[in-house]
Amino acid sequence: MNTASAHRDTSVACCRALADDTRFRILEALVGTETCVCELVDQLDVAQPLLSHHLKTLREAGLVRAEKRGRWMFYSLDAEALEETAAALGGLARAQREARNSLEVCCG
Amino acid sequence: MNTASAHRDTSVACCRALADDTRFRILEALVGTETCVCELVDQLDVAQPLLSHHLKTLREAGLVRAEKRGRWMFYSLDAEALEETAAALGGLARAQREARNSLEVCCG
DNA sequence: TTGATATATTAATACTTATTGATATATTGT
DNA sequence: ACAATATATCAATAAGTATTAATATATCAA
Numbered sequence: 299m300n301t302a303s304a305h306r307d308t309s310v311a312c313c314r315a316l317a318d319d320t321r322f323r324i325l326e327a328l329v330g331t332e333t334c335v336c337e338l339v340d341q342l343d344v345a346q347p348l349l350s351h352h353l354k355t356l357r358e359a360g361l362v363r364a365e366k367r368g369r370w371m372f373y374s375l376d377a378e379a380l381e382e383t384a385a386a387l388g389g390l391a392r393a394q395r396e397a398r399n400s401l402e403v404c405c406g
Numbered sequence: 407m408n409t410a411s412a413h414r415d416t417s418v419a420c421c422r423a424l425a426d427d428t429r430f431r432i433l434e435a436l437v438g439t440e441t442c443v444c445e446l447v448d449q450l451d452v453a454q455p456l457l458s459h460h461l462k463t464l465r466e467a468g469l470v471r472a473e474k475r476g477r478w479m480f481y482s483l484d485a486e487a488l489e490e491t492a493a494a495l496g497g498l499a500r501a502q503r504e505a506r507n508s509l510e511v512c513c514g
Numbered sequence: 515t516t517g518a519t520a521t522a523t524t525a526a527t528a529c530t531t532a533t534t535g536a537t538a539t540a541t542t543g544t
Numbered sequence: 545a546c547a548a549t550a551t552a553t554c555a556a557t558a559a560g561t562a563t564t565a566a567t568a569t570a571t572c573a574a
Contacts, residue, residue: 306427306430306431306434307427309424309430310424310425310426310427310430313421313422313424313425313430314421314425314426316417316418316421316425316495317418317421317422317424317425318418318422318561318562319414319415319418320562322414322417322418322421323414325498326414326498328502329498329501329502329505330501330502330504330505330508330509330510331505331509331510331511331512332509332510332511332512333512334512334513334520334521335520335521335522336513336519336520336521337512337513345563345564345565346520346521346522347521347522347523347524347563347564347565347566348562348563348564349521350521350522350523351522351523351562351563352562354522355561366521366570368520368571368572369519369520369521369570369571369572370513370520370521370571371520371521371522372511372512372513374509375498375502377498377499377500377502377503378499380495380496380498380499380502381495381496381499383495384492384493384495384496384499385492387424387488387489387491387492387495388488388489388492388496390433390434390437390483390485390488391483391485391486391488391489391492392485393437393438394436394437394438394483394485394488395485396438397437397438397439400438401438401439401440401482402438402439402440403439403440403480404439404440404441404442404445405442405444405445405478405480405550426531426532428532442550442551443550443551443552444549444550444551453533453534453535454550454551454552455533455534455535455536455551455552455553455554456532456533456534457551458551458552458553459532459533459552459553460532462552463531474540474551476541476542476550477540477541477542477549477550477551478541478550478551479550479551479552513520
């Protein structure tokens with residue numbers, strides 16, 4: 299496994315975690331706040347076991363962190379993973395823009 | 407449907423299209439070149455019907471454009487959709503960074 | 515200790531999507 | 545017209561994932 303495909307794996311994994319409406323709403327709800335699951339249940343109107351499941355997916359993708367305090371589990375957004383994914387997509391876009399003048403074409 | 411959820415829909419749809427290794431490799435292969443399907447078959451070692459299927463997914467997400475010339479169909483990267491998705495993710499990350507000082511916590 | 519609360523896990527089901535092989539359509543060259 | 549090439553579509557299957565209900569685990573309050 300080379301570096302390029304390792305980076306691709308990371309980006310694809312993050313995009314997969316982001317590719318669900320419920321999970322994206324969770325991330326939006328977590329911006330700027332440490333939030334427990336019961337609060338998310340109220341805010342997002344999603345069943346608790348389903349939330350735990352999606353939060354696990356997000357945690358495995360590195361997009362959120364979890365910290366247990368008392369009987370609550372507090373989730374927070376990890377900006378770094380988001381930034382890396384954004385940079386990967388932005389990098390592709392930029393490379394495309396820069397190459398636009400010298401577009402190769404195959405199969406003449 | 408309000409603006410916020412419409413934007414979310416767009417981001418989620420793009421992420422879903424990006425959430426597959428084969429499709430991500432297609433996008434990388436398309437950077438700076440207009441490429442036909444047969445060329446992608448060679449470069450990526452993916453079966454032709456599968457490629458057509460994934461290209462359709464990417465086109466529906468707005469990530470690639472298709473143009474028929476002769477018997478070939480040329481695909482190219484659409485930087486705009488990538489930029490919009492990158493901006494959406496980057497925006498979440500930035501909002502999180504900016505709010506870090508004043509982190510709310512629920513459930514005392 | 516007992517009951518209540520918060521979260522995670524498990525099992526079952528439904529749904530979506532990736533993949534493959536076969537075939538249809540369109541275009542070009544002979 | 546015919547054969548060859550390029551691409552798309554279709555049908556079938558396999559694999560993955562979202563969702564729900566039930567249950568387990570952990571913590572706190574009384």
